[in-house]
Amino acid sequence: MHFQAEVVDVLLDVNHGEGWATFRWKDPLYGTECLKINGDDGHCSRAMPWYSGTGVEVVRFERTAISLRFPPEVAESLRFSTEVQISFALNDAEFEQLKLFVDYLNGEV
Numbered sequence: 293m294h295f296q297a298e299v300v301d302v303l304l305d306v307n308h309g310e311g312w313a314t315f316r317w318k319d320p321l322y323g324t325e326c327l328k329i330n331g332d333d334g335h336c337s338r339a340m341p342w343y344s345g346t347g348v349e350v351v352r353f354e355r356t357a358i359s360l361r362f363p364p365e366v367a368e369s370l371r372f373s374t375e376v377q378i379s380f381a382l383n384d385a386e387f388e389q390l391k392l393f394v395d396y397l398n399g400e401v
Contacts, residue, residue, distance in 0.1 A: 297380040302389040304331070306401050312365075313393045315378050327370075327378070331396045336362070338370055344358040345369035352393050355387060356380065 299316040311331030319325035326339045328346055336346035345366035354360040357379045367374045382390065395401045 293375070294377045295327075300380050300382060300386060300390060302386070302393045304393050304396060306315075306392075306396060310394045311393055313390060315380070316377075327376075329397065331393055334397065336366065336370060338372075343370045347396050348397075350383060350394050350398060351375065352367070353391070355382075358394070374394075 293317070295317045297315040297317050299314075301313070301314040301316075304311040309332060312328060313331070314326055314328045316324055316326040322339075324339075328337050328339075329335070333346060334348045335344065335346045336348050345362070347363045347366045349361045350358060351361045357377055359375060359377045361375050362370065362372060364374055392401065
């Protein structure tokens with residue numbers, strides 16, 4: 293499953309133990325779709341319609357894409373396959389924020 297994100301938003305405040313990343317892309321049925329990941333506990337949610345579950349692993353992280361793996365029950369809840377790739381075009385500052393979020397999600401910050 294592959295999506296081309298038009299917007300990637302990251303809110304990260306490691307001093308207060310908060311972090312979210314949101315990936316948004318065009319969807320033919322809903323207009324806009326998104327995946328939001330909470331860095332504190334790995335809780336994931338989709339906006340349209342509302343689906344959610346907890347558990348995500350970053351399989352690969354590159355300058356232009358991220359690959360995520362979900363446990364089967366979370367993938368089913370999110371209506372995703374167990375592996376999802378999201379491509380994006382980020383400027384350097386946005387990429388560094390996303391990299392910091394990935395590190396936070398992985399417990400490295």
